[in-house]
Amino acid sequence: MKNKFIIAAVETVVFHLLCLYLGYKLFLDPGEARTFFDESRIWIFAIVYGAGTMLLGLHIYVNMVKPIIKAQSELEKAAEESKKAESIRKEFVANVSHELKTPLTSISGFIETLQQGAAEDPEIRTRFIDIIAIETSRLKRLIQDLLVLSDIENRKESADVRAFDIKEAIVKTVQTLEPIAASKDVKLLTDLETQATIFGSPDRFRQMMVNLIENAVKYSDTGGSVWIRTKKEGNRIQVSVRDEGIGIAEEHLDRLFERFYRVDKSRAAKAGGTGLGLSIVKHIAALFNAELKVESKVGEGTIFYVTFER
Ligand SMILES: Nc1ncnc2c1ncn2[C@@H]1O[C@H](COP(=O)(O)OP(=O)(O)OP(=O)(O)O)[C@@H](O)[C@H]1O
Numbered sequence: 001m002k003n004k005f006i007i008a009a010v011e012t013v014v015f016h017l018l019c020l021y022l023g024y025k026l027f028l029d030p031g032e033a034r035t036f037f038d039e040s041r042i043w044i045f046a047i048v049y050g051a052g053t054m055l056l057g058l059h060i061y062v063n064m065v066k067p068i069i070k071a072q073s074e075l076e077k078a079a080e081e082s083k084k085a086e087s088i089r090k091e092f093v094a095n096v097s098h099e100l101k102t103p104l105t106s107i108s109g110f111i112e113t114l115q116q117g118a119a120e121d122p123e124i125r126t127r128f129i130d131i132i133a134i135e136t137s138r139l140k141r142l143i144q145d146l147l148v149l150s151d152i153e154n155r156k157e158s159a160d161v162r163a164f165d166i167k168e169a170i171v172k173t174v175q176t177l178e179p180i181a182a183s184k185d186v187k188l189l190t191d192l193e194t195q196a197t198i199f200g201s202p203d204r205f206r207q208m209m210v211n212l213i214e215n216a217v218k219y220s221d222t223g224g225s226v227w228i229r230t231k232k233e234g235n236r237i238q239v240s241v242r243d244e245g246i247g248i249a250e251e252h253l254d255r256l257f258e259r260f261y262r263v264d265k266s267r268a269a270k271a272g273g274t275g276l277g278l279s280i281v282k283h284i285a286a287l288f289n290a291e292l293k294v295e296s297k298v299g300e301g302t303i304f305y306v307t308f309e310r
């Protein structure tokens with residue numbers, strides 16, 4: 001910008017010197033015979049000076065004023081974005097504090113009651129200790145999920161980034177989730193393309209599938225089914241997880257992938273969720289440059305699609 005300013009100053013000075021010279025030549029040069037206010041010469045001078053000033057002004061506008069206006073609007077945009085990021089951060093800290101405080105308050109409450117004598121009654125003691133254990137494991141899950149999110153956000157990629165077979169990864173994941181599904185009498189059904197390779201971290205991929213399948217089981221009715229499919233579409237491969245569970249109302253779909261967003265807070269809390277599962281799914285999909293989509297109808301079920309480029 002400094003250089004542009006010097007160039008503009010030099011241009012202005014040179015232009016005016018040229019105009020002075022022209023004025024001298026037209027009106028004052030003693031070598032020429034003329035009347036001092038020769039009308040045609042005045043016109044020539046006026047046109048040259050006017051056109052020159054306009055061109056000079058235009059040049060200064062394009063080279064200096066326009067970039068300044070552009071930089072100013074970019075600065076305003078950046079300030080707005082940083083304000084938005086700051087408010088998201090504040091909201092996140094407030095949410096985390098709240099989510100940590102709830103189980104901790106419950107744990108310390110039950111411990112206090114035990115200390116005040118409830119421990120004498122073996123039945124109450126066992127019940128309270130069970131509750132403390134449940135709340136502790138909820139805290140542990142919350143912290144684990146937060147660490148996973150922060151790892152992904154910091155792009156601390158797990159070391160095992162490589163080409164891997166989606167089918168194999170899904171089969172393994174389904175096997176590990178079989179007991180959870182069986183405990184709710186939910187069937188896990190698969191329809192998988194033979195051999196579909198993608199590039200990335202198989203661990204992260206499995207983590208994403210666990211979250212989607214766990215949700216599908218959690219929000220299905222007892223005795224329901226969950227379908228896990230892969231489908232090749234040209235050089236893309238689509239993975240879908242479908243359930244016939246409670247479904248999600250339209251108005252929630254936009255915010256579903258936000259951290260801590262739960263459709264029905266009381267129900268989800270009872271089901272032991274942290275509300276971070278789908279946010280982790282979104283981050284992992286972004287890590288794979290995959291497209292994430294959800295379709296749902298209340299009472300009919302939900303289907304999540306993750307589409308990978310191969
Ligand atoms: N398959 C589904 N069917 C119906 N609702 C769902 C489904 N998957 C997610 N949801 C809704 O989206 C919300 C957010 O899901 P998410 O996985 O992020 O949290 P969560 O299941 O409560 O907690 P976590 O997965 O950490 O146990 C859930 O509370 C639930 O209301």
Ligand SMILES: [Mg+2]
Pocket residue numbers: 211214215273277278
């Ligand atoms: Mg979940």
